[in-house]
Amino acid sequence: MKTKVAIVGANGYSGEELCALLCRHPGVEIVAVSSRTHAGKAVGDVLPRLSGQPAIEGLKFCDSKIDVLLATGAEFFFLALPHGLASEFALPLVKAGRRVIDLSADFRLRSASIYEEFYGEAHPAAEMLGEAVYGLPELHREAIRKAKLVASAGCYPTSILLPLIPLLRAKLIVSDDISVSSASGVSGAGRKADITLLYAECNESLRAYGLPKHRHLSEIEQELGFAAGTPVVITFVPHLAPMTRGIHTTTFGKLAAGVNFAQVEQALAGAYASEPFVRFRGTLPDTKNVNGTNFCDIAVRFDERAGRVILLSAEDNLVKGAAGQAVQNFNLMAGFDETSALL
Amino acid sequence: MKTKVAIVGANGYSGEELCALLCRHPGVEIVAVSSRTHAGKAVGDVLPRLSGQPAIEGLKFCDSKIDVLLATGAEFFFLALPHGLASEFALPLVKAGRRVIDLSADFRLRSASIYEEFYGEAHPAAEMLGEAVYGLPELHREAIRKAKLVASAGCYPTSILLPLIPLLRAKLIVSDDISVSSASGVSGAGRKADITLLYAECNESLRAYGLPKHRHLSEIEQELGFAAGTPVVITFVPHLAPMTRGIHTTTFGKLAAGVNFAQVEQALAGAYASEPFVRFRGTLPDTKNVNGTNFCDIAVRFDERAGRVILLSAEDNLVKGAAGQAVQNFNLMAGFDETSALL
Amino acid sequence: MKTKVAIVGANGYSGEELCALLCRHPGVEIVAVSSRTHAGKAVGDVLPRLSGQPAIEGLKFCDSKIDVLLATGAEFFFLALPHGLASEFALPLVKAGRRVIDLSADFRLRSASIYEEFYGEAHPAAEMLGEAVYGLPELHREAIRKAKLVASAGCYPTSILLPLIPLLRAKLIVSDDISVSSASGVSGAGRKADITLLYAECNESLRAYGLPKHRHLSEIEQELGFAAGTPVVITFVPHLAPMTRGIHTTTFGKLAAGVNFAQVEQALAGAYASEPFVRFRGTLPDTKNVNGTNFCDIAVRFDERAGRVILLSAEDNLVKGAAGQAVQNFNLMAGFDETSALL
C-alpha cells in the first residue's frame, strides 16, 4: 500500500518541482495538492508541465484549509508556503498526528530570538522550535528519521554548509575568517509578479542583492556554529544570475595553523564518500551538471600564495535546495530508500 | 582633418567592438582593418553588425603585415591580438614612430620576470616594458597622454582595481586580506571554436575556472602594490556566467584598525566625483546597466558583524574592459575629448 | 541652437531607449522627461543605465500633465505611452502647435472603424486620424517631413512591411496567400509586473500567443493594402522568444504567375539600395546583428519545389521597431540628417 501525501501550496516553483518528483515516487500516492488561488482547478491545467502524468490524473487543487487537508487522509504533508504562513499549517497538522516536511524557513532556527533578529517579527510558533529537526540529511540523518516536523534546509544554506561543515568540525580552517559569494538562478526568488524579476530585467544581468544581512545567514551560522563548537559569523553575498535554476557558491577560508591542504581534501573525501547526493570531485562544479538532479557537487582548491582554501559547490536550487531535499527527508521519515524518486 | 587609425586583428569580439566605437568617432578616419584570415574581404561581410556604417563603407580587411599596415598612413594602431602576438606588431610600429594602443596583456607588466612566472614563457620584447604605460586612465591619465605605447588594462583588472585602489592608497583596508569573486560573460573567452564555450555548455551554467592562479592576477597585484606602497597578494576566483557581456566583481576586504566605514565611502566618492566613466553610487551595480557603455559602476557595503567591506563593481567586459578603454586611452593620447565616441 | 524635445512616459523600455538615443543626438536638447509614477525623481536614478550622461545631468522627471509639458518649451514631443493614453496627449499638444511623434498604436490607422474592430473600443480622437502620418520613413518619407503628428510604425509591422511592400507594389507575389511567423524578444511586452513575463517563465521557452487576431494586424494590412492596391488579409503568428531584444520575421508568399525569382530579388535590391537603415543582403538575418542598431536586415529565398518565396527580416524591436524609428521620423520632421544619433 502506498503512502499518502499532500502538498500544500503547490503552485510556486518549489511546489511544482515537488509534485514532479512525487509523481515518480513508486511508494507514494498524492492524495491532495492545495492552493488558495487555484482551488477547484485541475492540477494539470495550472501546472501544464505535469499534465498527462498518471499520478495526478483527475486531481484538482483543494483549498489550503486544515480541515480539508486532514480529511484527505494524507499521513505526510509537504508545506511549500511563504515563511510565516507555513507555521499556521505545521502546528495543527503535527498536533493532529501528521508528519510534516516544511520547505519554508519557519522552523529552521533553534532560537526564537535569532528568528526575530533576522526576520523582524516574533516567531509565530516558538514552542515548536525545539521539536523541529533541521532537514539536511547529511548532517542530521538519524534525527530526521524520527522527526514529526522537519524544516527542510534552504537553497543557499545547503550549498554553503555541505562544503564547510567537515572542515569546521575538524578545525582545518579558521572559523572567523569565512567569506561566501553565491549566485542563484531567478527561480530562487519565486513565482511572483515583480518587475525586478522580469526576463528583460534579469537577462544579461548579474547583480548582488540583500546586503549585508541576508535572512538565510541565521540558519547558516547556526549550523556552522554547531559544527565548529563555537559561534561563527560569516560574510555572505548572494547574487542573481541570468539562469532559471542553479546555485553556485564560492567560499573563501583560511587554512588553520599547522594544517596542510591534503588534510582538507581528505576531510571532504571522507565525509562524502558514501553520501548518495554529494559528489566531491576533482573537477570544478558547474550548475548545468546538477540542474534537474538532487546532487550537490563540491570541489576544493588551495591558493598557496594567500594561504586560502577555496571551496566551490553547485546544486539545483529547486531540487537539492528545495523539493529534492524535502523528498530525501521524506524518504528517511517514511522508511523508503533515501534515493527513491531522486536518481 | 581626421586622425587616421588602424585596427589590427579586428575579427575577435574586442576588435569588432572597437570598429563599432570608432565608426562613431567624429575625429577619426579608419584607414585599415586587418586580419590574417579575412584579408581581402569586405569588413561588412565579415562583421555583419557593422555593415551599412558609412565609416567602413568599401573598406576591406588588409593583411596583418607591418609593411602593409605602415603603408596605410595610420598614425595610431589598435592591436586586438592574442597575447604574445601583439608584441610582434608593437615593437616595429613604435620604432617606426607610430603610437600604439595594445589591448593584449603583452605590455601590462613592468617586470619581465613576473610576466614569465604567470605566462610561462620569456617576455618577447622585454626592452619595451619600461616604455609602455598601463592603460587605465583613472590611474595613469597624464602618462597615457604622452605615451607611445599604451597597454590598455584588462577586463577583470579594471573591475577589481577601480574599487580597491582608493582604499589601498588611503590605507583604509588591510592589504593582505583581500578576496575577489568575479563573474564574466562568455564573450570574455573570445571568438574561438571551443566546445566548452558552446551555447548548450554555457547556458544554465555557472562555474569557476582558472584556479588558483589566473594570469590577470599579475597585473592586478602590480597596480594594487603601487597603490598600497607594499606588495599585495590577493585571492581571485573568476567565474563564467550565462551572458554574452558584462563582468560583475565582488571584493571582500577588512577594514583597517581605527578606520570607520564613512571614510571608505568618502574615499570612493572623492576619487570618482569627476571621473566621466566611473559611477560610484548608492545602488548596487548590475551588468545590464553598464552593457554597451564605457561605465564602471561601483558600490560599497559594510558587514559590521564581520568587520568586512564589500565592494561591488560592474562593467561591460568588451567596452570599459577592452575596446572602450582603448578608445578612452586613444582620446587622451590624440588630444580628443576623453569621452569622444563613448557617451 | 538646439531643438528642444520632451519625452512623455520615459520609464518603459521604449521610452528608456529613446532617452538613450536622444542623449547622443548632436542637435537636440532634452528639456523634459515625464512619468506619472516617477515625477520628481532624477532620471539617472530611475534609469540607472543613463546615469552619468551629460544630456540628462540634473534632469528630473516631471509630471505627465499637458500644462507642465507645454511650459517646458519643447517643440517636439515623443509619446511613449500605452495605446489609448497617447491620444489624450497628442490632441492638446498638436492643437497648441507642437509636433508629436507618437510611439503608440493610437494614430496608425486611417479608419476609426478598423480601430474599433481590433482594439475593441471607439477611437478616442477619430478626428485626428486624417492628419496623422504612418511613421515608416521607407514608405512615407515626404509626408513625415511635413507632418504635425507622426504615428511611428510598430515593431512587428516594420519587420513585416519592409520585405513585403516592394513585392506587392510590383505584383510579384500573390496578395491573398501570405503567412507570417514572427518571434519577438520579451522587452516587446513592456516593463510590467506580469507573471508570464518573469525570467523563469520565459527562459528556455518559445511559445506563440495572441492568436489568431493580433492587434498589429490592422496596421499591417492597411499598409499592405495600400501597396497592393487591393485589400490584403494575412495570417500572422507572433511568438515570444527567450531574448531581451530583437524581432525575427519569416514570411511565406506565393510567386505570382509569370514571375521569376530574379525579379523578386531585383525589386528588393532596388527598393532598398539607398535606404540608410535597410540592409538587403545575401546572408540570412540574425537578430544579434541588428540589436542596438536602427537597421532592418532583409533576405529572400526561393523554395522552387513549392513555388514559395521566403522572406526573412530582423530588427531590434526597441530601436527600428520603436525608439530608433521615432528618432528617424523626428530627424525628418525637424530637418536633421535622417541618420543623426542612429549610426
Place this chain on the structure above:
Amino acid sequence: MKTKVAIVGANGYSGEELCALLCRHPGVEIVAVSSRTHAGKAVGDVLPRLSGQPAIEGLKFCDSKIDVLLATGAEFFFLALPHGLASEFALPLVKAGRRVIDLSADFRLRSASIYEEFYGEAHPAAEMLGEAVYGLPELHREAIRKAKLVASAGCYPTSILLPLIPLLRAKLIVSDDISVSSASGVSGAGRKADITLLYAECNESLRAYGLPKHRHLSEIEQELGFAAGTPVVITFVPHLAPMTRGIHTTTFGKLAAGVNFAQVEQALAGAYASEPFVRFRGTLPDTKNVNGTNFCDIAVRFDERAGRVILLSAEDNLVKGAAGQAVQNFNLMAGFDETSALL
C-alpha cells in the same frame, strides 16, 4: 532478469540524454557505453551530470568496434552516431541477431534515391531500407514492436508530423499548401566545436538556416505522403533560437473545401486521446512545459479571416525528438510498458 543494452556514441547530447533515461529504467542493464574518443574513461568523468548514478557505477567507455560491442552481451543497441556512420554499425549488429534503435537519419527513408537527393551521396546500406521501421510510435506502433531495426524519428519531423498526420489522413486540410516555421534550441546542432554555435553567437540571436531544402524534409514528406495518400511537398523554415532545448513548430495549412474547423479539432482530439505522450490541449504549447519530458504538446487555432488552420506543437528535441523517442521505441520492441523510464 534485466535486458542488456548498449549505447554506441554516448558523448553527444542525444547519447548523454539516452544514458540519463536508461539509468532510470527499471528493466534495463546498461552493459556498454561506447565512444571512439573516450574509450577507457569512466562514464561519470566524461559525462559529469551522470556521475553518481548507480546504473553506470564503474562503467567505462568501450571502443566503438563491432566485436567489442557484440562481446558485451547486449541484446539491444542504441546508435547515437552521425548519419552515415550509423549504418556501419546497424548492418553487422542486425546480421548478428541483435536489435537496433538508430537515432540517426540513416534508415528513415524508404527510398535510396530520395536519400541520395537530400544527403548528396549514395545510401551506404540500401538493402536494409526495406527492413527498417520509421520509429514514430504514434504512427507505426505495431511494426516497431516486431522490428529488428528501428529508425527513430528525428526532432523536427516529430514536431511536424504529429499535428499534421491526422488532418491529412482525414483530408481536412489541403495537401499542397502547407508551410512550416520551426525554432530549435542549440543542442539540436550537436556538441561540436563550431564558432556559429558559441554562446556569444547564439545568445540574443534568432536566425533561420538551412534554406530552402533541409535534409529532414525528406522524411517529413515521406510520412506526410503516406498519410495523405499522395505525394506532399511542403515549405519548411528551421530557425535557431537562444535556448538549449526545445523545438516549437508553427504550421500553416488551408482548410479543405466543405470542412469546418470543429472537424479539425475532433480529428486531433480523437487521434491523441489515448496516446501517453501527446498532449492535445486548448492552451498554446510552450517549450518550457515539455523540456525534460517525452511529451509533444499540440494545439490548433483557426484564422477564419484567411481560412487557415494554424497548428502549434512543442517537444524537447533531445527527448521526444531523440533519446526519449528511442526509449519509447525500445520499450515497444522489448515488451516493456511503453512509458517505462519516460514519466
